[in-house]
Amino acid sequence: MVAAKVGSKGKNGTKKKGKFFGEVFIVRERCKGCGFCVEFCPTKVLALDEAMNEKGYHPPIIVNIEACNGCDLCGLYCPDFAIHGIRHRNKEVG
Amino acid sequence: MxxxxxxxxxxxxxxxxxxxxxxxxxxxxxxxxxxxxxVRALQKSKVDINKLAVVSGIGCTGRIAGYFKVDSFHTTHGRPIPFATGLKTARPDMNVWVFSGEGDLVSIGGNHFIHAARRNADLKVICVNNFTYAMTGGQVGPTAPLHSIATTAPYGTYDQPFNLPFLAESSGAVYVARWTTFHVRQLVKSMQEIKNKPGFSFLEVIAPCPTIYQRRNxxxxxxxxxxxxKERSKVVNGADTRNVDIKLGGDIIVGKFIDRDRPTQLEAMDQELSHKLGDKYVPYPTGVER
Structure with missing residues (x-):
């Protein structure tokens, strides 16, 4: 039903200071390349890929997952239901 | 599910x-x-989707009903509000949401809109306003701003557009708000408030139409x-709806404009008839869970 997803885990490591970290899931084949997620990501996690998906649009790729706090604005802004974020609590920070 | x-x-x-x-x-x-x-509003307010109905008319926005995996009606052009009123009357326990475009709701279905608001039918009406009849190729819509270009107005529109929050308020809606698709968090919050609001709630969502409206203009x-x-919308909660009309290239006033209480259509019927008929009247079974 759903094509392979590009997922990338936030590193629950010592570098992070934020209270939350996030994961972003992208369905490349559903994307229509509007660029809303890239434009309105508050922490600039995403960029448009130079490669195209099978429909000929440029889907987003994750360039800076360290900055993601899982606010899910990308999921709210995506008109094609191709991306969403998940928030996790960073246990080391509390 | x-x-x-x-x-x-x-x-x-x-x-x-x-x-x-x-x-x-x-x-x-x-x-x-x-x-x-x-969907986020449904998840946050924990709506039972077996008690949820989505009704829409014809148009780009009218497709929403077809895509939702709930009880949904894709009705004839301009008639989502009559269908929804009937649905709400037959099943008062259901949450009835109407999703439609501005051409469907306030032009072809304009009379249904004002009368449902006048009677305060317990409907939740979301109007996605993209300023044109997008699916049929870009004719002048009822909210097309003055001087905007459309296929049926190649030199510019000269008819005064509708100011939808003012129309809804003066017709009697109990909740009137307007947001753009940029204001996603506010949209979720507004939809949660509408879910708990008895009566005719109206939410206008300004949406971009890159293929028809924005390309022609x-x-x-x-x-x-x-x-x-993002740049030109100004949040003015409680603004006078007479002043929130949209001009081509001008500011967009957004916010929650009206939140008031009136008896809904079924409540008013119960009050009036039980007052007149006394014990002979059997109250209407309104089992709404909010």
Whole structure:
């Protein structure tokens, strides 16, 4: 039903200071390349890929997952239901 | 509906008929954002989707009913409000939401709109306003701003457009708000408030239409539309709805304008008839769970 997803885990490591970290899931084949997620990501996690998906649009790729706090604005802004974020609590920070 | 939630699955997927995806909406269209916000509002307010009905008319926005995996009606042109009123009367326990475009709701279905608001039928009406009849090729819509270009107005529109919040307020709606598709968090909050509001609630969502309206008026693509909303929309909660009309290239006043209480259509019927008939009247079974 759903094509392979590009997922990338936030590193629950010592570098992070934020209270939350996030994961972003992208369905490349559903994307229509509007660029809303890239434009309105508050922490600039995403960029448009130079490669195209099978429909000929440029889907987003994750360039800076360290900055993601899982606010899910990308999921709210995506008109094609191709991306969403998940928030996790960073246990080391509390 | 399967209850399993996979974190790799988009949150909207359990609520939509994913076998119909990809949807027909263009790249940069704002209607998908309205769907996202609606699903988030349903999740946050823990709506029982067996008590949920989505009704829409004809048009780009009218497709929403077909994509939702709930009880949904895709009605004839301009008639979502009569269908929804009948549905609400027959099943007062259901949450009835109307999603439609401005051409469907206030032009072809304009009379139904004002009378449902006058009677205060317990409907939740979401009007996605993209300023044109997009699906049929871009004719002048009832909210097309003055001087905007359309296929039936190649030199510019000269008819005064509707100011939808003012129309809804003066017709008697109990909740009137307007947001753009840029204001996603506010949209979710507004939809949660509407869910708990008895009576005719009206939410106008300004959405970009990059293929028809913005292309003809040289306003750029969907992203340019969203940037314009970000820069030029001003939040004025409780604003006088007479002053919130939209001009081509002007500011967009957004916010929650009206939140008042009136008896709904069925409550008013119960009050009047039980007052007149006394014990002979059997009250209408309104089992709304809010």
């Amino acid at each position: 399967s209850k399993e939630t996979n974190k790799e699955m988009n949150p909207v997927e359990p609520y939509l008929r994913m076998d119909r995806m990809p949807h027909i909406w263009c790249s940069g269209c704002g209607i998908g954002i309205v769907v996202n916000c609606f 040289r306003l750029g693509d969907g992203l340019a539309g969203m940037r314009y909303y």
